[in-house]
Amino acid sequence: MVSVFKLKNPIKHYDWGSPEWIPKLLGLPNDGEEPWAELWMGVHPEGPSELALPTGFVSPAPRLLPELIGLDPAHYLGEGVAGEFGELPFLYKLLAAARPLSIQAHPNLSQAKAGWDRENSLGISLKAPNRNYKDLNHKPEIICAITPFTAMAGFREPGEIIKRLQAVQKVPLALGTSLQVAPLISALEAPVPEAALQGFLAALFALPAETRQALGEYARSRGNDPTGEYAEEWKYAAWFAELYPGDPALIAPLYLNLINLKPGEAMNIPAGILHAYIQGFGIELMANSDNVLRAGLTPKHVDLKELTGILRFAPFKPEIIQSPGAENSPGLFRYPSPCREYSLYRMSGRGGETPFPLNGPAIVIVLEGELIIPAEKLRLRQGESAFIAFGSRPVFSGNYTISIADTGGSRSV
The missing domain is CATH 2.60.120.10 (Jelly Rolls)
Structure with a gap:
C-alpha cells in the first residue's frame, strides 16, 4: 500500500x-x-x-x-x-x-x-x-x-522600554512641538509589570495623530545613524515609519525584543x-x-479590546534554539517545542540508506540536494515535498537536507 x-x-x-x-x-x-x-x-x-x-x-x-x-x-x-x-x-x-x-x-x-x-x-x-x-x-x-x-517577539521589561523612551522625551522638532511620550512612560512606571505593560499599550494607541507623526519624523532622523544609542531599534522604526506613517506601532522595536x-x-x-x-x-x-x-504595522483590522483580552502582559524573550550544522551533524535534529500538535526536525543524509526515524504522520520538504525513496520509486528534489503516512517507515537514500513536520515529539521514536 x-x-x-x-x-x-x-x-x-x-x-x-x-x-x-x-x-x-x-x-x-x-x-x-x-x-x-x-x-x-x-x-x-x-x-x-x-x-x-x-x-x-x-x-x-x-x-x-x-x-x-x-x-x-x-x-x-x-x-x-x-x-x-x-x-x-x-x-x-x-x-x-x-x-x-x-x-x-x-x-x-x-x-x-x-x-x-x-x-x-x-x-x-x-x-x-x-x-x-x-x-x-x-x-x-x-x-x-x-x-x-x-x-x-515579546515585551521588553518596563524599565528597558522607559530607557528607550526617555531618550526622545524632550527632543524638539522643527515645527516647535515635542515628542509627547510622557503618558507612555507614566504607564510603564506602574509597580506591577503586567499593569505597566497593559497601561502602556493602551496609552500607545491613544496617542494623538500629531504625536504619532512626530514619532515617525524622529525615527526617520535617527534611522541613518548606525553609531547612536539603540541604533538597531531606530533603524527598524525608521523603516516602519516609511511603510506605515502615523501607525503607533512604528516604535515597536523600543518595546518588543529584536531577535536575529x-x-x-x-x-x-x-x-x-x-x-x-x-x-x-x-x-x-x-x-x-x-x-x-x-x-499595528498593518492596514487591516486592529481590535484593541479583543487583543488586550488575549495578550500575555508580561516580559517575555523567546529562547533561541541552535542546531548543529548539517555538514557537522548528519542525521536527525529535533527543535524542542511544547505542543502536542507538531514537532519540527531537520535531517540530513550523505549516502547510504536510512529508515525514516519518526512514526508520523509527517510532511518532509527538501531544502538541499535530492531525497530518494526507493521502495516508493520517488525522488524529491530541492523544494519538493511529500506526506508520509503514520508508521510507514520508508527507507531514505541520497545526499539531502530536509525539514520535517511531525505530529508531536512524544510520538516519535
Whole structure:
C-alpha cells in the first residue's frame, strides 16, 4: 500500500512577500507580478496541498491531502492522532518576508473557542474584515531560519522600554512641538509589570495623530545613524515609519525584543505573545489555525479590546534554539517545542540508506540536494515535498537536507 505521497502546494501572494526566495528554492521562474510570501503544506481549507498520486492508486482517487486522509484517518494519521484531532493537526509553511508582517498575537484554545462562539452569535461573516476568529483552534508556532531572519517577539521589561523612551522625551522638532511620550512612560512606571505593560499599550494607541507623526519624523532622523544609542531599534522604526506613517506601532522595536536568527536557528512563539516577522526566509510550523489578532504595522483590522483580552502582559524573550550544522551533524535534529500538535526536525543524509526515524504522520520538504525513496520509486528534489503516512517507515537514500513536520515529539521514536 502506498505510504508516501508527493505534494503540490499552494503559494500565497501577499504584499510583504519576496520575489526571490520561494521561487529560487522551488527552481521556478518568478513572473514578477506578485511577491511570493508563503508556501502552505497541509490540510488547511484556505490552502490544502494537492496530491501527485502514483500510477495505479486504488479508486476513488483523492485530489487533495485532506481527501486522502479522510478515506481512512486511522490508517494515514494513526489512531492516536485521528482520535485526538480528527485531521492533520499542523500547518507547515515556507515564509518569505521582504517587508515586515503585521504585529500580531494568537489566542489559546479557550480564548479561540470563546471568540469563535461570540463572533458567530453576532453574525460576523468569516470573510468579514473585522472577523478575528476564523476557527476554534489555538495557534502556537515555531519559526526556523533558512536565511538570516529578523523578528520582534515579546515585551521588553518596563524599565528597558522607559530607557528607550526617555531618550526622545524632550527632543524638539522643527515645527516647535515635542515628542509627547510622557503618558507612555507614566504607564510603564506602574509597580506591577503586567499593569505597566497593559497601561502602556493602551496609552500607545491613544496617542494623538500629531504625536504619532512626530514619532515617525524622529525615527526617520535617527534611522541613518548606525553609531547612536539603540541604533538597531531606530533603524527598524525608521523603516516602519516609511511603510506605515502615523501607525503607533512604528516604535515597536523600543518595546518588543529584536531577535536575529542565524540559518538553522529557531524560536517558539506561544499563545498571547506579541510578535512580528520583519525580514528573512524561514520555515514556520504551527497548529492548524488562522486566528490572528493584529497590533499595528498593518492596514487591516486592529481590535484593541479583543487583543488586550488575549495578550500575555508580561516580559517575555523567546529562547533561541541552535542546531548543529548539517555538514557537522548528519542525521536527525529535533527543535524542542511544547505542543502536542507538531514537532519540527531537520535531517540530513550523505549516502547510504536510512529508515525514516519518526512514526508520523509527517510532511518532509527538501531544502538541499535530492531525497530518494526507493521502495516508493520517488525522488524529491530541492523544494519538493511529500506526506508520509503514520508508521510507514520508508527507507531514505541520497545526499539531502530536509525539514520535517511531525505530529508531536512524544510520538516519535
